[in-house]
Amino acid sequence: MAGQQGSQGHSHKAHGKQTNKSFKSKHASKSSLRDQAKGRTHRPAVKGEASKATKQASQKVQAKHLKVNRKHHAKQVLDKKRRIVEDAKGIFAGKNRNGDRVQRVVAVVPMTEDVSSLDLVELLAQSIGGELSGVEGYRSLDVPKFHNQSIRFLILPPASRTTSLFPILDAASVADFTIIALSSEEEVDAQGETVLRCLTGLGVGGSNGGVFGVVKDLPGGNPTLASSTRLSLQSFLTHFFPSIERIHCVSAAPSASSAASSSAMATEDSSSSAAGPSSEATLVVRALCEKTPKGLRWREARPRVLAERVAWEKEDAATSTEGPSDEDRPKGFEGEDLGTLVVEGVVRGGGLNANRLVHLQGFGDFRVSKILLAPPSRPTKRNASAPSETMSVDGTPSTSAPFDPLSLPDDDADSLASTNIPDDDEFGLDEQTWPTEEEMASAPAARDRAEMPPPARPGTTPKLKKVAKGTSAYQAAWIIDDDEDEDGDLEEDEDDDAMKAEGGAAEEDQEEEEEETEFVDTAADETASVSARPFADLSPEQEEAQLKEYLSQRAAQRNTQNLDDLDFPDEVDTPLNIPARERFARYRGLKSFRTSRWDPYEELPRDYGRCFMLEDWKGMSRKMERRGQQVEGAEPGTRVIVHIANVPRRVVDEHNPLNPFALFGLFKHEHKYSIMHFTVQRNTENSDTVRSKDPLVLQQGFRRFAINPIFSQHTQRNGGRGANNVHKFERFLRHGINAHVATAYLPITFGNSPSLLLRVPTTSADAPNASPDQGIHLIGTGALLSSDATRITAKRVILTGHPFKVHKKTATIRYLFFNRDDVEYFKPVQLRTKTGRVGHIREPLGTHGYFKAGFDGPISQLDTVCLTLYKRCFPKWGRVWDGRPLPVVNKQDVQQHAALHEDEVDMA
Structure with a gap:
């Protein structure tokens, strides 16, 4: 052990060794100070040390300043919060420029026939001891009890009526709040549910919470039945409007159902269990006065005016002789009396500028000649029944006295030109001969002659x-x-x-x-022709019978086509009497539908030249919305008198005074036509067969159009464009979790506005051959997608053939074509089978369309060989819907169908 210790060596650590701390000088010289400062400057040091009293005084001063700073900061935070609240209240924060408070607009929508909106409004007024004023169509209520507010109720017809859907949508588009009035006895029918779905599609009752549920007269004497009825109605209404927290009961007899009300309230809120129906009505009025309307996002950037007084003034003689210019005259009113429409109301939303166009529902866009400041005109007992508050012709409102104009049009005013002038060189029309004026004038007569059967030759025997x-x-x-x-x-x-x-x-x-x-x-004789024969009208009963038969067979045929397309999508039979190279001359083959490039400006129709193209629709939308927030012209909350130029007289004549009348301001360029795309999600409760290019009605925000849209698949990649911006055409609009994209030629709309796709009756109810179904069906809902002229909607056609002989990877195909030239023409197009094999045409065999094809793998004789072709589709031109029935069925088609049917019966 001693030897091992000696070999390893012994080391002893001294624990008592002292280690002195090294000297650390702050600086060695002035240069070291300068280097440490790195360019920073310091205040010169005070010679000598400050006394203790001086230090304490400086600390007190600093503390004092810190307290003042904290107070100022707290005040600034408080002022900022107050400004946020005032900005949220908007025009309802105080008095406007006219020295008056802005009324809160409330749309009252009764869902059944046994509920009257006027009776409900009267009960609300009685609950606070107020008095109603106004004329037909609306009632005004002053509420000094709650912050001295004023409410304007829009009296609407029951939602169960077919004709009440569009007035309700117009009222909801301009209203701040919406009251859904339910019945405790009658259920909401299918038409009422359609109204509720349309309201949700417009964004009413979403996160803004602007919808109130009201029930009139709960069952009395049985608290359990009243409570269950209230809960059932609340469950029904929250399915459409989740923001509704409770259903308020409004009744004229509080004692009759106070027990039921208190029992129902006990399950929800113990603090209000003793509240009766009258107090619930007071709660509704209080909520309408104190709650801040958040509004609909898609409309708040645009100005709108709910008309309180409307008049139509005929143009002066001097002005009428000159006549408006082509740019100032609206399209579609040729030969009608044009005048100035004077509208008085409060500006809401954005600022109303005379340079921008305004939209009148059902008639289109018009120019504003001037905007005047109107005096305060709160409805009182003296003028509650004044006739100037309603529609009038050849007269002016009582507020038409001269005032200083708030806005006048200048050089930046928008024109009424809605379409572009197409360039014939761009569309290949420069070498074509345009018809002369004489040929254009004789075209209608030539068309009528061409539609009639030719006359018999002289000398022939009448057959x-x-x-x-x-x-x-x-x-x-x-x-x-x-x-x-x-x-x-x-x-x-x-x-x-x-x-x-x-x-x-x-x-x-x-x-x-x-x-x-x-x-x-x-047959005709020698002197008379068939074209001169008078047309023989059928009786109304015969026309109605023929129309019903035609519609039933047409619906059955469309349903069969829908099922066939669902089982065999896009598959068509090769025609026997027409060569396939002629039948499908406009089609092309693509190696990959998802990635193959397609020139979007190739072979465009002339309608594309009439449209205005937007390079960046989303960027333009953001720019227009920011510009709309900048107040130009009449500020929001100002009562104004708007003079609209060149308005036809029938705008006043055809308006129903029971329905609201409003005008909406448009952004710049929103009058011009372009290619608009919007998403559509099918309504699950509607089972109608909807085909592309079917005539439908589109509710795009506050505007309605009659369109014939084409449907395509909605691609989620690359912002909805995909790799090549080519999207598959859909023949039918079907149900499913995926939305479709509808395309139409429409005026430009900026922003993410909601879309409602509706099907209206084909004929009016009072027509002699009225269609049996007079209801309005909600086809689907969606939102505006974009305005993209380069989006390609490609229609797919699949030609199928049968493997006649198979040898490993080679097969002889038949029934895909029926002549040798078609095989040579479609030889470059790729083939595929339903089992996933890919191949090409090698050579034709014989003269009957047989050919030899090679594939990338063995195929089965039970397989189907497909050849896929594509063609670009274009929509039809849309127009502003005037409320009239859409001619889905042509009368001539019905007559021809009846004649053929009678011929078949006679032959049998």
């Missing part, structure tokens, strides 16, 4: 056709004669032989049928 009894001469002229069909003659001969074998009973039946048969002279 008699066997037609059904009661068929007019016009219908008989379109029936194809049986002698022209040889197969039909053979079938008739076989039927005659069978009838002879049956005996004399069949002959008697045949004689009775011949007695009921009429012979119509369908």
Whole structure:
């Protein structure tokens, strides 16, 4: 052990060794100080040390200043919060420029026939001891009890009526709050649910919480029944408006249902369990006065004016002789009396500028001639029934005295030019000969002559056709004669032989049928022509019967086509009598639908040249919304008198005084047409078959259009554009979790405004051949997507063939084409099978369309060979919907269908 310790060596650590701390000088010289400062400057040091008293005094001064700073900071925070609250209240914060408070607009929507909106408003007024004033269509209520507010109630018809949907939507578009009035006895029908879905589609009752649920007269005497009824109604209403917390009961007899009300309230809020129906009505009025309306986001940047007084003034003689210019005259009112529409009301939303156009629902866009400041005109007892508050013609409102104009149009005023002038060189029309004025004038007559059957040649014998009894001469002229069909003659001969074998009973039946048969002279004589023959109108009963039969068969045919397209999407049969290279000449093949490039400016129609193209629609929308927040012209909350130029007289004549009348201001360029795209999600409660280019009504924000949209798939990648901005055309708008994109030529709309797609009746209810279904159906809801002229909607067509012979990767295909030239024409297009194989055409075989094809793997003889072609689709031109029925069914189509049906019956 000693030897091991000696070999390792011994080391002893001294624990008592002293280690002195090194000297650390702050600086060695002035240069070191300068280097440490690195350019910073210091205050010169005070010579000598400050006394203790001086230090204490300086600390007190600093503390004093810190306290003042804290007070100032707290005050600034408080002022900022107050400004935020005032900005949130907006025009309801105080008095406006006219020295008056702005009324809160409330739309009262009764859901059933047994609930009256006017009776409900009267009960609300009685609950606070107030008095109503106003005329038909609205009532005003002053509420000095709650912050001296004033409420304007819009009296609306029941939602169960078909004609009440659009007035309710117009009222909800301008209202600050909406009251849904329910009944405790009647249920909401399908039309009422459509109204609720349309309101939710517009954004009413979303996060803004501007919807109140009210029920009138809960069952009395049974608290349990009243409580269950209230909970059932609340469950129904919260399905559409989740922001509704409770259903308020409004009744004229508080004692009748006070027990029911208190029992229902006890389950929700113990603090208000003793409240009766009258106090609940007071709570509704109080909430309307104290709650801050948040409004709808898509409308707050645009100015709107809810009309309180409207008048139409005819133009002066001097002005009418000159007439407005083409840019100032609106389109579609040729030959009508034009004048100045004077509208008085309060500006809401953004600032109203005379340079921007205004939109009148159902009539279009118009120019503003001037905007005047109106005096305060709060409805009182003296002027509650003043006739100047309603629509008037050839008169002016009582406030039409001269005032200083708030806004006048200048050089920056928008024009009414909605379409662009297409460049013929760009669309390949420079070499075509444009028709002369004489040819254009004679075009209608030539078209009428072309639509009528040609007259008989002189000297020919008039031919008699066997037609059904009661068929007019016009219908008989379109029936194809049986002698022209040889197969039909053979079938008739076989039927005659069978009838002879049956005996004399069949002959008697045949004689009775011949007695009921009429012979119509369908040929013209030597001097008269068929085109000069007067048209024979059918009776209303016959037209109604023909229309019902045509609509039923048309609906069945469309349903069959929808199911076939669902089972075999985009598959079509190759025509036998037309070469495929001619039938599908406008189609092309793509190697990859997702990534293959497609020139968006290739072979565009002339309508594309009429549209205005936007390079960056989203950036332009943000710019217009920021500009709308800048107050230009009349400030929000100001009572104004708006003079709208060149308005037809029927705007006043056709308006129903029971419905609200409002005008909306447009952003710059929102009158111009472009290619608009909006998303559509099918309504789950609607089962109608909707096809592309079907006539529908689009509610885009506050504007309504009659459109024939085309539908396409909604791509989520790359901001909805995908890799090449090519999207598959959809023949039908189907249900599902995925939304579709609808495309139409429409005026430009900026912002993310909601979209409602509706189907209206084909004819009016008072028409002699009115359609049996007079309801308005909600097809789907969505929102505006973009305005993109480069978005390509490609229609896909799949031609299918059958493997005739198969040898490993090579197969002989038939029934895909029916001639050799078609095989050579479509040889570059790629083939695919339903099992996923890819191949190409190698060579044609014979003259009947057979060809040899090679694939990337073995195929089965049970497989189907497909050839996919694509063609770009374009929508139809949209227009402002005037509220009239859309002509979905042509009268001539119905008559031809009836004639063919009668011909088939006669042949049978």
